[in-house]
Amino acid sequence: MLQFIRSFLRSPEYKSSRAARVIALESGGRPRWTPRDYAALAREGYAQNAIVYRAVRLVAESVGSVAFVLYEGAAELNAHPLIDLIARPNPRQDGAAFLESLTSHLLLAGNAYVEAVSAGAGVRELYALRPDRMKVVPGPDGWPQGFDYTVAGATVRFDQAAPLPPILHLTLFNPLDDYYGLSPLEAAATAVDTHNAAAAWNKALLDNAARPSGALVFDGAEGGVLADNQFERLKRELEKQYQGTANAGRPLLLEGGLDWKPMSFTPKDMDFMEAKHSAAREIALAFGVPPMLLAIPGDNTYSNYQEANRALVRQTVLPLAARIGAALTQWLAPAFGGALTLAVDADRIEALSPDRAALWERVTKAPFLTVNEKRAATGYGAVEGGDVF
Numbered sequence: 001m002l003q004f005i006r007s008f009l010r011s012p013e014y015k016s017s018r019a020a021r022v023i024a025l026e027s028g029g030r031p032r033w034t035p036r037d038y039a040a041l042a043r044e045g046y047a048q049n050a051i052v053y054r055a056v057r058l059v060a061e062s063v064g065s066v067a068f069v070l071y072e073g074a075a076e077l078n079a080h081p082l083i084d085l086i087a088r089p090n091p092r093q094d095g096a097a098f099l100e101s102l103t104s105h106l107l108l109a110g111n112a113y114v115e116a117v118s119a120g121a122g123v124r125e126l127y128a129l130r131p132d133r134m135k136v137v138p139g140p141d142g143w144p145q146g147f148d149y150t151v152a153g154a155t156v157r158f159d160q161a162a163p164l165p166p167i168l169h170l171t172l173f174n175p176l177d178d179y180y181g182l183s184p185l186e187a188a189a190t191a192v193d194t195h196n197a198a199a200a201w202n203k204a205l206l207d208n209a210a211r212p213s214g215a216l217v218f219d220g221a222e223g224g225v226l227a228d229n230q231f232e233r234l235k236r237e238l239e240k241q242y243q244g245t246a247n248a249g250r251p252l253l254l255e256g257g258l259d260w261k262p263m264s265f266t267p268k269d270m271d272f273m274e275a276k277h278s279a280a281r282e283i284a285l286a287f288g289v290p291p292m293l294l295a296i297p298g299d300n301t302y303s304n305y306q307e308a309n310r311a312l313v314r315q316t317v318l319p320l321a322a323r324i325g326a327a328l329t330q331w332l333a334p335a336f337g338g339a340l341t342l343a344v345d346a347d348r349i350e351a352l353s354p355d356r357a358a359l360w361e362r363v364t365k366a367p368f369l370t371v372n373e374k375r376a377a378t379g380y381g382a383v384e385g386g387d388v389f
Contacts, residue, residue, distance in 0.1 A: 059320065112131065113131060118164060
């Protein structure tokens with residue numbers, strides 16, 4: 001079998017990357033699980049960290065609110081089955097919810113999967129599938145020949161050899177994996193752990209009435225040493241009488257030469273809050289969200305929220321939405337025929353209205369441009385008789 005694959009790849013009629021044969025031989029057609037625990041990342045990051053949760057929701061909701069326009073060649077189409085499919089992908093989700101799910105999976109796992117359900121000659125529904133349940137099945141040419149989706153021990157295989165592959169796999173660039181993407185959450189894992197640890201420290205400190213721990217010093221007879229039974233009794237009393245929120249603020253009763261000596265660093269000594277904010281800024285950086293929009297103090301390089309929101313849209317939301325649109329176009333356009341292109345309608349994004357106003361003003365004041373050239377510069381099609389100054 002191995003010899004057959006090698007001879008097949010050497011065939012002059014078969015065109016593929018020369019490196020693909022090495023990848024294919026390494027994979028051997030076996031399903032490959034994602035190399036990290038997506039459930040743990042989602043639980044420790046998204047489910048238990050407010051900064052990650054808000055950053056993902058902010059980007060995903062923004063992408064979900066983006067409007068797509070469809071072009072056939074250079075002509076904009078006002079009505080088309082592909083536009084209807086994106087607006088109503090399946091009976092359980094509208095277009096915004098579908099794009100939010102897809103974007104959230106991409107940000108948390110670095111991978112997102114879309115299943116196309118066909119009926120007759122056309123695509124009728126689209127579903128976003130959970131990345132932790134999917135695994136890639138590499139083919140003899142190094143590209144995925146199928147995907148296995150496993151739930152509760154039951155597995156469904158999606159064969160990608162069909163004219164319309166049933167699965168679209170979106171990934172974020174990963175320099176160390178041929179099949180799976182690298183998520184911003186994984187890149188920010190250390191910062192997430194630091195932020196979670198700071199929150200846990202703060203909670204524990206509040207449980208102890210915001211008092212740092214210390215030491216009980218025995219200055220009695222017999223060289224300052226407690227007997228074993230005295231030591232065990234003292235430990236039991238401390239655990240029973242003074243630990244937990246119910247005992248917060250209870251005065252410590254000392255006897256027999258015992259003295260309380262605080263010994264921990266204070267939060268100020270540990271620069272506690274600054275370490276937490278620094279971790280939060282690193283998380284925001286990984287997800288491409290200005291810290292100002294997440295209410296993180298410090299490093300607010302934008303003079304107001306409007307500028308920060310515009311930076312989020314231009315630097316994070318638009319590139320991600322454009323990439324999703326391009327992937328959907330490449331995947332679905334052959335099934336609908338024609339040279340179709342899904343593009344983001346930037347004119348309908350409110351955050352970019354000051355930029356549009358500035359562009360219109362510059363174009364209006366350009367006497368060397370014709371009417372159609374001005375329309376083209378602002379994203380509109382030509383009109384009859386518009387080739388005049």
